[in-house]
Amino acid sequence: MSTLTTVLIIAAVVAVLLAAGVLLRARTGPGSDRRSLKRRFGPEYDRTLERHGGDAEAAHDDLRDRVERHGHIRPLPLEPAVREQYTAQWTTLQERFVDAPRQAVADAVQLLSRIAATRGFPAADRHDDQLAALSVHHPRHVEGLRTARRTAHTESASTDELRKALLHARALFEDLTTAGPTAGVTERPRETATHRRGHLLKPKGSGA
Secondary structure, eight states, X not given: OOHHHHHHHHHHHHHHHHHHHHHHHHHTSHHHHHHHHHHHHTHHHHHHHHHTTTOHHHHHHHHHHHHHHHXXXXXXXXXXXXXXXXXXXXXXXXXXXXXXXXXXXXXXXXXXHHHHHHXXXXXXXXXXXXXXXXHHHSTTTTHHHHHHHHHHTOTTOOHHHHHHHHHHHHHHHHHHHHSSOOSSOOSOOOSSGGGOGGGTTOOTTOOO
């Protein structure tokens, strides 16, 4: 093989490598990163962007930091008896809503935090870390816990606002008690008082 031929082959290889590098950078650039984060976090992406005043770079740094800190968590399964206990507690606080709506929402916040800790997320006393971890693994429903906590501590919150907060929080409750691996149980316990929506949080005297 002549020297010229060798040089041409090397030049061709270098050109291919450079082209591949350009293509890789295009695929992994800011636009790709944004799309990846948006797919992963869904509505949580938009909420984070809003909390950062529309600053996309700050929002992306925030979300990437959450994934780095909490993405390794592998949620622990709930034993059937524990799941039933939590479901009974949720049903009880829903029933108490009619007489004590604010306390029912506060109880829901505490229950959600306990379930999250049971499943291996940061403990309730580290609520910021707990919310960050939940946002990585339950991005579509973590806002329910934020809303419930905020509403429970808002003195001016109306009964209707408290009711909506509890309904919003229920989606996260369902996620935490049914999602992920289960301990020897393959069927999801959907038919419980928690899920019979027809009579959920109805005020007294509302009829059937």
